[in-house]
Amino acid sequence: GNSVTQMEGPVTLSEEAFLTINCTYTATGYPSLFWYVQYPGEGLQLLLKATKADDKGSNKGFEATYRKETTSFHLEKGSVQVSDSAVYFCALSDLGTPLVFGKGTRLSVIA
């Protein structure tokens, strides 16, 4: 079945550091890939998405590239801010099925 594996957290970084959160997936078809962010006490918000191989999704300084050859969709940001502290979820949707989520990675950014 479809599944998403993302790096265990928590991840703690200093402000302006480079961020990478790894995500790999298993799917039977050609999935769309998503990153969601959850701020404390809130629901999930769509951060970015990519719908086919080699697509790059980007939003708010975050980027992720759909790599079919490595079945990966790693999230990156060049310079994190305290306001980026949140839980990040990688997810996929394949053949129109409901989103399947990874377990989430908690990011804490300290000033």
Place this chain on the structure above:
Amino acid sequence: DAEITQSPRHKITETGRQVTLACHQTWNHNNMFWYRQDLGHGLRLIHYSYGVQDTNKGEVSDGYSVSRSNTEDLPLTLESAASSQTSVYFCASSPGQGTNYGYTFGSGTRLTVV
């Protein structure tokens, strides 16, 4: 503005009681979903619906039911609450069944079963 609202935000109930969590969206989305969020498990799909009168079981549907009588609402019922159902519940909606659509999430309901 369109929105998706969940109620209540917090609920404490006793083991064995029937509990219903509400989800209401004004996006006019066909698709609605219920997930539960637990530490170490991420989000797991409970039930989902692709339109009025359509319901489907997800990964962790045992002990839960849903009904879809209109476009706007997908209430989640716990038939006989158990301590294992203590969790944060999220409702989501999306406009279509294609893989390109992201979901819009509600703010969640924190349920404690004592």
